[in-house]
Amino acid sequence: MIAKTMRTAIWQGDRVAIVEDIPAQVCTACNEQYYDGPVSDALRRLAEEGFPTRLAKSEILVPVFSLQGRIRVPKTIPEDVYVD
Numbered sequence: 849m850i851a852k853t854m855r856t857a858i859w860q861g862d863r864v865a866i867v868e869d870i871p872a873q874v875c876t877a878c879n880e881q882y883y884d885g886p887v888s889d890a891l892r893r894l895a896e897e898g899f900p901t902r903l904a905k906s907e908i909l910v911p912v913f914s915l916q917g918r919i920r921v922p923k924t925i926p927e928d929v930y931v932d
């Protein structure tokens with residue numbers, strides 16, 4: 849486990865908020881993040897307040913992408929193409 853400062857994105861319905869400067873312990877084997885009690889409490893309070901914009905330190909414009917029409921399905925070769 850190593851101490852790291854993390855950043856995370858938290859969804860609330862259609863809204864997403866980014867939280868930075870989160871002190872965490874990170875497992876070097878699996879990258880799992882662990883927050884201690886006071887850190888979890890601070891995150892929970894912010895979430896309960898609904899991430900009010902007036903408390904945000906900055907705002908960013910986030911591009912939203914869709915995979916609709918971008919998924920390439922491989923063409924299946926008809927069985928009668930195969931010859932022994």
Ligand SMILES: [Zn+2]
Pocket residue numbers: 875876877878879880
């Ligand atoms: Zn681990």
